[in-house]
Amino acid sequence: MLTPCDIDRLAQLSAKQQSLYCLALLQRMSPNYLLFCQAVELEHDADFKKLLALFWESAMYPKTRINFSAQRERFEDLIPEPQDYDMYGVYPALDCCVVAECLFSALLESTGQEAEQASQTSLASVLSFLELQFGEQSEAEIMQQELVQHEMAFQSALLDLVDQADGDKNAIQALKTLAVNHGVSNLGICLESN
Template structure:
């Protein structure tokens, strides 16, 4: 079910723009979690992503202290063991993806012809984190649906057990799962040939926000 994209075909700038666009779809998940449990400050993540877009549009003039940004972000990362709500996981994924994006920006740019799989660890991690947020959420939705059907069809009340099985086919056919894959593929196909300029940033951001929803289907406010 994983998404495999040939990131070696993207320049570092294109990889950063791809990652920033994915994070536009992940940040609303953090904001909703933060507001629900009164933890963290979603504005800090929003501000950091805005700074990254500014750098992408004007990288020759925008200077960033990335170590300081990473330190600031660290305080906003939730501990999944401290919360009993599902929302902590996509919130954590957003923080981990933003951390990986800062690390990607710290790495030394390489020519496409000499990029190795190790050099692609950060962008592959960001792609995977976005996909995993959706995958886990979809699995929970399907388990709830299956449990409801089982309870409805049972002649006597049945406890929900771990015996419910969700197949790969069910996962792949879910609209949110398909949308995540389509979104990543469309962004990749666009950025692969995009000029490294402000207009490409605007178009990539518009693509990620076109539905007005996070990757979990949460309305972006």
């Protein structure tokens, strides 16, 4: 539901900008994953937070050497299997992991499509959450939903910020502040412990 113009802009981002876009979406979606871990008493939250910190460190200090290939292998253990859980929360957690995979791809073997894939995953996560709450709706009704409007506004602001980010620490800090979003995820979920 991003405009064709926005999708073109996402495709034109450099590999570095693609990774920043994915990282910001991952940060914003992280409460969905962390809440799921709490709900099912899965002890992956500390590892996930550590990985998120490494991503930000790499963005902030590009000369830092981090072996993201090894991190990616470790990350595979953090991905929940939907068939193992009889609850909806596994799906937003899985969507968060998909965006993490987009980020790994952007950092390790960028195709130039990672930002668009992450963007679509985040929006799809919102849409499936709303469908669970309200059942099927027309496109007009969906676009009226507050979560959809927040998602579109967030992604638009994020794209503008990433487009202008020249890699300096202030720009990346501004990006992180936007992404942390006061600890509220794309689904409106907030962890008290954040």
